[in-house]
Amino acid sequence: MNDIINIDKKYVASTYNRFPIEIISGKGSIARDSDGKEYIDMGCGIGVTSFGISDEIWKDAVISQLNKVQHMSNLYYTEPCAKLAEELCIRSGMKKIFFSNSGAEANECAIKAARKYSSDKYDNTRNIIVTLKNSFHGRTLTTLAATGQDCFHKLYTPLTPGFISIDAENTDEIDTLKKRNDIAAIMIECIQGEGGVNTLSHEYIKKIEQYAYDYDVILIVDEVQTGNGRCGALYSYMNYGITPDIVSTAKGLGGGLPLGATLLGDKVKNIFSYGDNGSTFGGNPVSCAGALSIIKRIDEKLLKDVNKKGKYIKDEFSKSKCVESVSGMGLMIGIKPKGDAKKIVGKCLGNGILCLTAKDKIRLLPALNIDFDILKKAVNIIIKCIEEE
Numbered sequence: 001m002n003d004i005i006n007i008d009k010k011y012v013a014s015t016y017n018r019f020p021i022e023i024i025s026g027k028g029s030i031a032r033d034s035d036g037k038e039y040i041d042m043g044c045g046i047g048v049t050s051f052g053i054s055d056e057i058w059k060d061a062v063i064s065q066l067n068k069v070q071h072m073s074n075l076y077y078t079e080p081c082a083k084l085a086e087e088l089c090i091r092s093g094m095k096k097i098f099f100s101n102s103g104a105e106a107n108e109c110a111i112k113a114a115r116k117y118s119s120d121k122y123d124n125t126r127n128i129i130v131t132l133k134n135s136f137h138g139r140t141l142t143t144l145a146a147t148g149q150d151c152f153h154k155l156y157t158p159l160t161p162g163f164i165s166i167d168a169e170n171t172d173e174i175d176t177l178k179k180r181n182d183i184a185a186i187m188i189e190c191i192q193g194e195g196g197v198n199t200l201s202h203e204y205i206k207k208i209e210q211y212a213y214d215y216d217v218i219l220i221v222d223e224v225q226t227g228n229g230r231c232g233a234l235y236s237y238m239n240y241g242i243t244p245d246i247v248s249t250a251k252g253l254g255g256g257l258p259l260g261a262t263l264l265g266d267k268v269k270n271i272f273s274y275g276d277n278g279s280t281f282g283g284n285p286v287s288c289a290g291a292l293s294i295i296k297r298i299d300e301k302l303l304k305d306v307n308k309k310g311k312y313i314k315d316e317f318s319k320s321k322c323v324e325s326v327s328g329m330g331l332m333i334g335i336k337p338k339g340d341a342k343k344i345v346g347k348c349l350g351n352g353i354l355c356l357t358a359k360d361k362i363r364l365l366p367a368l369n370i371d372f373d374i375l376k377k378a379v380n381i382i383i384k385c386i387e388e389e
């Protein structure tokens with residue numbers, strides 16, 4: 001075992017069960033470890049490096065901003081923050097952006113905006129946030145409360161009050177909500193990522209949108225993982241033809257630097273005034289400059305390609321007798337193998353592929369611009385690992 005692994009084990013809090021390799025460099029969809037072994041990166045740091053490792057265009061944007069100013073307090077204006085906000089609003093139809101540093105923080109802001117809308121317009125007892133079972137919304141105490149999975153809750157009670165979770169795809173539960181007068185917001189992922197790459201149905205999501213509209217409940221779509229081109233649209237809700245009131249995003253937005261964004265729609269666009277929310281690092285000019293370069297590259301042509309590659313992956317895995325099901329959209333794919341997903345992912349690592357799990361599935365989140373030949377190679381190796389397990 002190399003030095004770095006020993007130092008890390010000794011000094012870094014043991015919250016991550018890391019694989020025993022040290023990644024030192026890479027290019028595009030190829031990562032390299034300290035022994036010089038190469039891997040095809042089918043995880044992108046959990047959907048973060050949207051255009052791969054050490055991507056030239058993203059690096060140019062980041063370095064050119066680094067050479068100007070690396071950080072400024074939010075007491076002053078900076079160009080990348082303003083330009084990124086403008087681009088996100090033009091492309092999504094949302095009206096205002098609050099920037100933070102992570103998905104959890106983007107969701108915290110979404111929850112704050114929804115609660116403030118509800119208490120401003122009604123009263124502060126109308127404060128419940130509804131989420132779905134199996135969802136994942138982050139690791140802060142409030143976003144853990146929002147996360148509809150008991151396994152995340154028990155260590156850290158009491159969590160923030162005011163959250164309930166309902167079964168996804170059960171429209172009776174939505175009808176039950178209609179009888180309550182204390183609901184401020186409903187928060188969903190259109191494709192649940194950590195929960196197992198579960199794609200919600202068109203009908204169900206439309207039903208949620210209708211309920212939210214009819215009852216003046218704020219509809220929050222968590223696009224932390226699904227957003228920024230990952231699911232074959234700029235944001236996954238666009239595949240469903242719905243209009244959320246709030247969209248949160250992070251992961252792939254910054255392309256590898258920390259950045260969260262909460263997109264505020266018409267209803268809540270003026271919900272915050274001076275001092276109502278804030279973040280020291282939020283809207284960092286280097287992160288925003290990189291993100292702007294990424295959002296600008298996510299055009300119709302790229303998205304078509306993302307969908308084509310996603311379809312290829314789905315078709316290939318569906319052919320295998322050792323695969324029970326394939327789920328997801330665009331380049332966010334879940335594969336349910338007959339064998340044990342964690343073991344298979346370990347085996348893939350040994351065979352030069354970095355990939356992820358999500359519950360009992362293998363999860364793939366390759367770079368949006370992954371080279372087709374590299375993708376084919378990775379798919380063939382993963383299928384072999386599944387069939388040998």
Ligand SMILES: *Cc1c(COP(=O)(O)O)cnc(C)c1O
Pocket residue numbers: 101102103104105107136137138139189193194222223224225226250251
């Ligand atoms: C990863 C994730 C989060 C949390 O993001 P962090 O940047 O780790 O705080 C929230 N929601 C979803 C859907 C995610 O996939």
